Amino acid sequence: MAIQNGDIEDVGYPVYAPLQFTLPSQNATLAVTASSSSVALPGSGSVMMIKNVGSSEAFIAAGNSAVVAVAGGAATSGADGSFSISAGQFLVLSLPLGATTLAAICAGTNTTTLRISLGHGT
Helix, strand or coil, rough: CCCEEEEEECCCCCCCCCCCCCCCEEEEEECCCCCEEECCCCCCCCCEEEEEEEEEECCEEEEECCCCCCCCCCCCCCCCCCCCEECCCCCEEEECCCEEEEEEEECCCCCCEEEEEEEEEE
């Protein structure tokens, strides 16, 4: 949708508002392997920006210091692994209340790297 002369016009593709996000002073990096590993969330905020800068899919979970991520499998299942972030994908997610830690894992022998930032945004 686009606004033209005060009217909304269908332009045939989605148009998104820019993300309003305060640039964080701290960031975290998490090296992800076939074993669940975790990192304390950097700084403060209710919104997490996360980017998978590697070449493999990762599965992530946010929670307290005991949080563990579970790798998804190749089979069709209604409950298969933690939240997926594809290689090269950039996500902005609201954090669960009380979350202090991000855990991640790759399937099989794959590895990847995640970059994590917290902030406030809409």
